[in-house]
Every structure is written in C-alpha cells, then in structure tokens.
Amino acid sequence: MATYKAPLREISFVLNNVLKAERLSQLPGLEEATPETLGGLIEEAAKLIQNELAPLNAKSDQQGCVYSNHEVKVPDGFKEFWKSYSEAGWIGIMQSQEYGGAGLPYTLGKVIEELLCSANVAFALYPGLTQGCFEAIAANGTDEQKQTYLPKLATGEWSGTMCMTEPQAGSDLAAVKTKATPQADGSFLLEGSKIFITSGEHGMADNIIHFTLARLPDSPPGIKGLSTFVVPKYLVNADGSLGERNPVKAVSIEHKMGINGSCTCTMSFENAKGWMIGAPNTGIQNMFVMMNLARIMVGYQGLGQCELATQNAIAYALDRKQGKAFNGGDVIAHHPDVRRMLLQMKAVTEGARVLAYETALHVDASHHAADPAAREEAQDWVELATPLVKAYCTDSAVELGSMAIQVYGGHGFIKEHGIEQIVRDSKILCLYEGTNGIQAMDLVRRKLMLNGGRLPKRFFEAVRKDLADAPDFIAGPLATAVDDLESTTAWIQQSYKTSPDDGAFGCVDFLRAFSLTYLGWNWLRMTRAADATGDQLFADTKRATAQFFASRMLSQVPALLANVRQSAAPLMAFDVAGLQ
Amino acid sequence: MATYKAPLREISFVLNNVLKAERLSQLPGLEEATPETLGGLIEEAAKLIQNELAPLNAKSDQQGCVYSNHEVKVPDGFKEFWKSYSEAGWIGIMQSQEYGGAGLPYTLGKVIEELLCSANVAFALYPGLTQGCFEAIAANGTDEQKQTYLPKLATGEWSGTMCMTEPQAGSDLAAVKTKATPQADGSFLLEGSKIFITSGEHGMADNIIHFTLARLPDSPPGIKGLSTFVVPKYLVNADGSLGERNPVKAVSIEHKMGINGSCTCTMSFENAKGWMIGAPNTGIQNMFVMMNLARIMVGYQGLGQCELATQNAIAYALDRKQGKAFNGGDVIAHHPDVRRMLLQMKAVTEGARVLAYETALHVDASHHAADPAAREEAQDWVELATPLVKAYCTDSAVELGSMAIQVYGGHGFIKEHGIEQIVRDSKILCLYEGTNGIQAMDLVRRKLMLNGGRLPKRFFEAVRKDLADAPDFIAGPLATAVDDLESTTAWIQQSYKTSPDDGAFGCVDFLRAFSLTYLGWNWLRMTRAADATGDQLFADTKRATAQFFASRMLSQVPALLANVRQSAAPLMAFDVAGLQ
Secondary structure (H helix, E strand, O other): OOOOOOOHHHHHHHHHOOOOHHHHOOOOOOOOOHHHHHHHHHHHHHHHHHHHHHHHHHHHHHHEEEEEEOOOOOOOEEEEEEEHHHHHHOOOOOOHHHOOOOOOOHHHHHHHHHHHHHHHHHHHHHHHHHHHHHHHHHHHOOHHHHHHHHHHHHEEEEEEEEEEEEOOOOOOOHHHEEEEEEEOOOOOOEEEEEEEEEEOOOOHHHHHHHEEEEOOOOOOOOOHHEEEEEOEEEEOOOOOOOOOOOOOEEEEEOOEEEOOOEEEEEEEEEEEEEEEOOOOOOOHHHHHHHOOOOOHHHHHHHHHHHHHHHHHHHHHHHEEEOOOOOOOOOOOHHHHHHHHHHHHHHHHHHHHHHHHHHHHHHHHHHHHHOHHHHHHHHHHHHHHHHHHHHHHHHHHHHHHHHHHHHHHHHHHHHHHHHHHHHHHHHHHHHHHOHHHHHHHHHHHHOOOOOHHHHHHHHHHHHHHHHHHHOOOHHHHHHHHHHHHHHHHHHHHHHHHHHOEEEEEEEHHHHHHHHHHHHHHHHHHHHHHHOOOOOHHHHHHHHHHHHHHHHHHOHHHHHHHHHHOOOOOHHHHHOOHHHHO | OOOOOOOHHHHHHHHHHHHHHHHHOOOOOOOOOOOOHHHHHHHHHHHHHHHHHHHHHHHHHHHHOOOEEOOOOOOOOOOHHHHHHHHHHOOOOOHHHHHOOOOHHHHHHHHHHHHHHHHOOOHHHHHHHHHHHHHHHHHHHHHHHHHHHHHHHHHOOOOEEEEEEOEOOOOOOOOOOOOOEEEEOOEEEEEEEEEEEEEOOOOOOOEEEEEEEEEEOOOOHHHEEEEEEEEEEEEOOOOOOEEEEEEEEEEEEOOEEEOOOOOOEEEEEEEEEEEEEOOOOHHHHHHHHHHHHHHHHHHHHHHHHHHHHHHHHHHHHOOOOOOOOOOOOOHHHHHHHHHHHHHHHHHHHHHHHHHHHHHHHHHHHHOOOOOOOHHHHHHHHHHHHHHHHHHHHHHHHHHHHHHHHHHHHHHHHHHHOOOOHHHHHHHHOOOOOOOOHHEEEEHHHHHHHHHHHHHHHHHHHHHHHHOOOOOOOHHHHHHHHHHHHHHHHHHHHHHHHHHHHHHHHHHHHHHHHHHHOOOHHHHHHHHHHHHHHOOHHHHHHHHHHHHHHHOOHHHHHHHHHHOOOOOOHHHHOOOOOHOO
C-alpha cells in the first residue's frame, strides 16, 4: 500500500530558505502570515490530511462513485472527511475574510492543496472546485450575489462546480450551445447539456452551485457570445434558506481510468434557473479570470502526485533487496539505474515544488503588493509560469508515476501496492483545464507575445542575476539553457508573424525546455540555500540531486530547442489522407 | 470503443519491400515460406483475430479473471477463441513439424503475435507462454519428453507456463528457493511457491505444463545451483492420456493495473511431481535459451499496442472537429501539436516494426542458414537487437498509449473509448521478462562486450553502407548519430573495466539512443522502398514521417549520448540516507 507523509521539512525549506516567504507578511492585508503562523497551519493541515484522508486513497479508488437516479454516492469516508476538513476551515483558508474566508495567503492554500493532492487527488477536486467557484463569483458577481453564495462556499456547507464542456465543445468553447433565456424577474432559464462536470453531484454538501457557461438568445456566435451564470441545485430564498429544487440534474457519471473517487457527471439543464455573473457576452473573460488559478491548481495536483510517487519509490528502493550492486550495496537504491530513477524523481519533484510555490507567491503579490509596478510584475510572472506549472507538473506526475512502477518492478503493476494508481489518477491532469498541448500553445502564442515580450525577459534577467558566483556544475548548463531559450523565444516571436505553424509545432518541446530551465534556476537556488542550512547530509543530498539535474536533464535543453527552431512546413503540407 | 484493423499493407511493405523477406524461402527447411504463402496466412490470421478477438478486448478488461478454490475463470469468449485459434493451427505455426507444428518461419509467428497483441494483449499471453514452454522443452528436453509434451502444446490442447519468480527472487533469480527432491523413479518432488505466474490456471486447455526453476538439495547456492523441471498439472500416463492431478495449484491471482484478461497466479508446489529438463544446475542457461525469444515476444506485445494506439489516434484526429487550424483545416489532425503527435506515433510504430521484423528474420537465419558464418552473424544481430526490441517497443507502447489519450483529450480518460486501456495493458511489458532497466544493462554490460565488441560493429557497418546516396535530410542526422553511438560504445567498453557504475548509470539513455539510431536506419530504408513503390500518396506520407523522425527524434541522439559519457561517481557516492 502506498503511504504518505507530508514533506514538512522540504516545504519549510522551499518556502523559507529558498523563496523567503517571510515577505508575504510584509504585504498589506497579509500581515498575519508570518512564517511561524503559516508553518503551524501547514503542520496542522498535514496531520489531518495524512492521518485521515491518505488512508482512504486506495479504497476510494476501488469503490469509485455510484450513480443512481440523479444521485451520486461517493466512496466511504469522503462525506466524513469533507465535514472535518471544511469545519476546520480549510476550504476557506485563502478566501476573503469579507465573505467568510480566513483571508490567509493564496500560497498557504496551495501548499495545503499539494498535501491534499498527494493524499487523495480524487477527493481534492471537491474542495478545489468549490474554491474555483468561489473565486469566479468573487471576481465578477454583484455584492448581493457574493453575499448569497460565497460564505456558504467558504465553509463547505455548499460546494461548487464549473460547467463549461459540452460534447461538441471541449478545447473549443466557441461551440458551446447551452441556452440562457432571460426572464422578467432578471433571472435566466438555462437549457442544455454539459459533460465532464467534476463534483456535479455528490451528496456531501447541502447545496451545489454550478458556475455555468451559456449563450443568450441574441448573442453573436462563437467565443464572443458566451456569458456566465450561477445555477444553484437548490434555489436560495431571500433569508438564505434553501428553496425548491432547480432542474439541473446529474444524468450519468463517467467510468474513468482514475480519480475514481471524483464524480464526473453529465449534467442536464432543464430550464434551470440561473443568474448572470458579470456582463452579457463577457463569459470567456470571466472564465479566464479563474482559468489561471484553475490551471495552477491542476499543476499542484500534479506536484502532489509527483511527491507521492517519489517518496514511495525512495522508501521501497531503500528497503527492497535484490541482487548485489557494484558498490556492494544490497538494497536496490544502490543499483545505478535505480539510483538514476530516484534522483530523477527527486530532482523533478523538488524542482517543480519551487516553481509552483514561487508562482503562488507571485499570485499573492499580484493581489496585495502596495506598489502597482510590483503588482504588474508579479502578474507577469503568474501569466508566464501558469502554463509551465500546469503542464510540467502534470506531465511529470505521469512520468514519475510510471517510473515509480519501474522501481517497484512487477510489484508496481499490482493494485495492492497502490503505485499504479498514481499513473491512473495523474493522467487526467494532463487533459483537463486545457490539455497540456493547449498550455504549450498558450505559452508560445500568448505569453511570449504579451506586452511586447516583456514576460520572458523578466525570467531571463532574474536567472542571469543569480548566475554570478554560481557553482560551475550548474552555472554552465544553466547559462547555455537560458541563452538558447532567449534566442529561441526571439525566433518564435518572429516566426509567428508569418508561419504560426512553426512555433506551434514545437510548442510542447519549447514548454519542456522552458520548464527545465526554470528548474535549473531552482536547483541553483536550492543548492545555495541548502549549503547555508549547515545540515551536511541535507546539503550533500541536495547537491547530488542538483548535479544529476544539471548534467542529465538541464543538459537536454539545447537539443529540445533545436527541435523548435525548424520549419514545420513539410510536416503540415502533406496530404493527411495518407496517414490512414 | 477502440477498434482494430490489421495493417496488412504496412506489414507486407516492411516484409517484402523493406526487408526482402523472400530470402526466407531460400533458407533450408523454409522453402515453403514464399511471400505469397506468408501473405495468405497473415491475411487469414488477421481476419480471425480482428473479427473474433479484437471485439473481446474492452469486455475482457472489465470482466478480468475470477479466482475461486484453485480454479480461474477467464473472461467471456476467451475459451471459445482459444479453441478456434488453436484448432486453426496458429499456436504451432512456427513450431517444428517433427513435434506437431507447421514448421513455418519464426518471422511469421511474430507477425501473427503482433496482430494478436494489438487485438487483445491479455489473451495473447496464453498462446505466447505456451509457445515459450514448447521452445524451452524443445531446446533441452529428451526425445521422450519432447514426444510427451510438445505435440499437445503445439495444438493448444495443453498450455504452458514459465515458473520462475518468487517473492524474494524477481530480477535476482539467484534467490530462488523452490526445492526439487529426487525420487527413486527419476522424477522429482517440487516444493515451494511461485508468484506472478502468467496463465498458471485458466480452464481453457486440458492440461497445463509448468516449466519451473528450482534447486536440487545438493546444489550450490546462488545462480549456479538452479535446474529446470517440467511439472504438469495432470500427470501424463504412458499412453499419453491424462492421469492423476499433480499438487501444483493456483492459490490466488493478482489484481492488476491492466492485462486483466490474463491470469497472474501465485502457484503452490506441494510436493508436485516433476521431471528435470536438461542437466542438473544448468537451469539458468536453459532459461536463457528461451529468454531471448521471450523478450522478443514481449517486444512484439509492445509493437502491437503501439499500432493499436496509433491507428486509433489517427482515425480520431481525422474525424474530430474542434476549433479551426491555422491552415483552415477543421479536424484536429490539422492542429500542429496534434499533427506532431500523430507523426511521432506513426514514426515510432512503423520504425519499431522494421526493428522487430528484422530481428525475427535474423532469428530464422540463425536457425536455418546453411553457412555457419551466416548463422553466427544472424545470432549476433539477435543478441544485440533483443534488448532494443524488448525495451524500446514496450517503452514506446506506454508513451504512445499516453499520447493517444492526449489526442482524444478528456475523452481518452473515459473507459468507454478503450484508449486508456492501452496504457494500463502496456505498462507490464516494461516490467516482465526483465525490466527495461535490466534490458539496458544487458545491452551495455553483455551485448556490447560479447566477442570483443563484434555485435555493435556489425550494426555500425550496416548503417554506414546504406548512407551512401541517402537523402540529406536523414543522412546528416543518421551519420551523426552513428558516429556518436560508436564513440560512446567505445567509451562504455573502456570505462566498464574500471568504473562499471558509469555505463550502468547511463544505460537507459544509451538503449534509447541506440534504438533511435536503429529506427533512423529503418526510416532511411523505408523512404527508399516507398519511393520505389510508385504509390505517390504512400511515398509522400512515408517521407513526411521520415522527415519528422530525422529532424525531431533522431536529432536527440547526441544529447542522450552526452548524458551517458559521464562519471556517475558523485551520484553514487553520496549517503542514500539523505534521500528520505
């Protein structure tokens, strides 16, 4: 059985030693968020999550969700854990105090997200979507709407969903057909069908608030004719009590490769009553407000699964005896190829954690910094890093899950060990909230181009500043990677004007190269910070892992980027009929 | 639902146009194996397999195997298909005519293996293990043993297993403990427990023959004290009829990530009667006779799954409409990143097929060529290529399965589409018959070293011979790759003497680089052969795929090899206690 122990020491090291999270408490409105307070809260959440949620992971995968007559039964223990978790205030931990939240940093919310997603990523979706729904209403709702829905979402008395996808409208939301017809009382009647709705029905909360994308009768076709609506399962009376059942119903659930504890519903809107959030035809903008946050959340799901894979593989490799290594060691961690896998898993997980946590800190700064220029700079970093966090952390989750199976050998394929579940649970992360290909397109097509290419420049400058006096083993490959990344960025910015297929064809390689370079910077910073701790074993392990990363992963960046700087013309020109 | 159509045109192209399989019928003993005969047989097998086996794939995954009281119930339809398949003579197709087989080429057997493994890889294990057991007895059994067991295995009236693994003895067979105590009548009583026994019990055949690794009482410890035994489920009377039930019993089955239709049994030998195959304490050599063949078989399982992933992803991408591409195309195959995935899948699957088929042709030549030097040369190729076929084709199956899910988007994660099953079914292929890390070790530690390094030299020479007049787009990267591979081979051969950890640490990257180079050669040969067909659409598609492979995959070889040529010392020296 896979086990999970929250990596508290590593979390504290990244937050405090590497990223200097003490600066959070210097931001207006976050004065309480001192390292001590955050550390205490993280420990408290970790205790609850690792003791009460993690043990449900394998069982909930086997049980899955059961649909019957518009109701969904979640796996044993989920309802109880939802209750303890929400009553302890964790769902609202990072939400505005004005609407029932604890007003603590987004960064804290994300650290807890990581813990939750290591322990049970299927469960984590229920609070995750509820937070997403909160943020969507908070961003564009009226005061009355906020007062009606947010406090209940913050406490987990109610839960939330995001209803976007339809059978013909997956990656392409322009094709959304769900109709919203205005009523005399200012409400709308929604009619249509939505698929892949996470947490659409589950019976853990008193009400479910569906944040829904739909089209007004007189709206233009395509992406500019969408609006957002809030559609509650039970209508809310003026006094806040629950009224009649709204005809928005789960009509089936999906049977999936993984995250079986998370219900994925087809929802039928049968003239369900809804209220518009934001202005007419601004639906896509309203969704995009929360889209970055939703994508970062999915990245943290990936990070959580990376950690789960890594810590279990290491524990197994330090315990399992099989053959004798050249160095005489008798546990498999001494076999060079197993050592290689452990170092790779550690390098990716710990490096990705710095990327993810730094992005969360930027989100906090983008909301709270007193200086508008600082807010703007932080927002630039968030925009740039979002596709990296989403795609790199989730691709890595699948990769590391698969690698953990290799470390376990044949045993990894057996359900009982709980390792194969990581691959199954993680694969969805590469698909929802925009496939990882779409993340890569977002990077090359939007993020490189925004504000005259200002975003990547900030990154190149920051890395170069840190290269001075860096140890050779990492300074060399990092400088090469950053130079190459910069010239490839210029190449994409240029070629996009005339040959958009070129940059698009190489976008996944480019995103990977960018992420590896970002992790190279992280490993440089981690090596320095670890040396400064004075803990020799810790510093030595960090250095060995950094050496592995620098010499065998960061070193792949130039070859990946050479792939990118090529014409795609011959590959786009041939007759696709020949493929079959 | 995933569908499967045997790629008959491609198979014929590879066999006849690229690899000149007409040379098979020039080998003594294989005169009947003309292209026409083989083509007819392949078509016939394809019809049976795609019409009757492929439709069972999803259902058998859901049903799985059910254990009860030492018996195992296989999924619906398996028993019936086993009957039609074996009665049509396919299990014995490549086995010796002397013992009930059809005496046709091993290559034909492998082509059919590919078809079987695309259609239902879980089912394919039952005939596959039966063939393996046949080969093991054929290689070292006495005439009487051969007469007793082989004809029934060839017809599928009986089936076979290989009983090696024990809980403490997975990759390290030296730790095998099962005891074989000699009896006065020349038989042995076997006592012990074996795990992960594929096809250990299933109810489809009248008898099950367990080819078993065990230890004699007076044998030396470790790998040199193992012997092989044949242990039938039912004892065989002198007249060939079945006698009493032998106490070798399934005591449980595993619940696995995939290949659910294949039973994976724990077998208990409770003083079960067995007969020694080969000489005492030669068990490991006896197993290794069949190990190459078993590893090639697993490679074909990977190839079959690559084909399944690729053809379904292409069909979906040519049908699914979602957004508009830059070139105006409205199916997703026109989106550059989707096109990239399709080309990668096609490049890997078709390139790997040439590697796998060429290896099978070498097996046939190694058995049948009149000239001993030709047999030796063919055997060298088999030895060298075996770890490539096993590891590259199976790593690719998981990779392409995962990529097919990306092409399907969220739908790929839903069981109903049958695509996620590819990842689940394929992952085991990277583990059994020696993990892919062990394949890579076999390559760097044995295959590069054998006979003074003669094996890789043959490969470098063959590739270089084909480089003359090759089109630039592929000649350039292929020449670079081969040069780099040669110098890295020399580096490994040298460093192994003093620092075995170095080559071992990079072995997986080395195997990948070697495989990519091999595939580069294949794409060069396919491009030429396709041009010669005069079919413009076919030739254009092959050329575009070759261009993709040359510019974006083959081009990664130098960076992979630079990884290999490094000291592993700092990565092997640190205190592993720090990993946790």
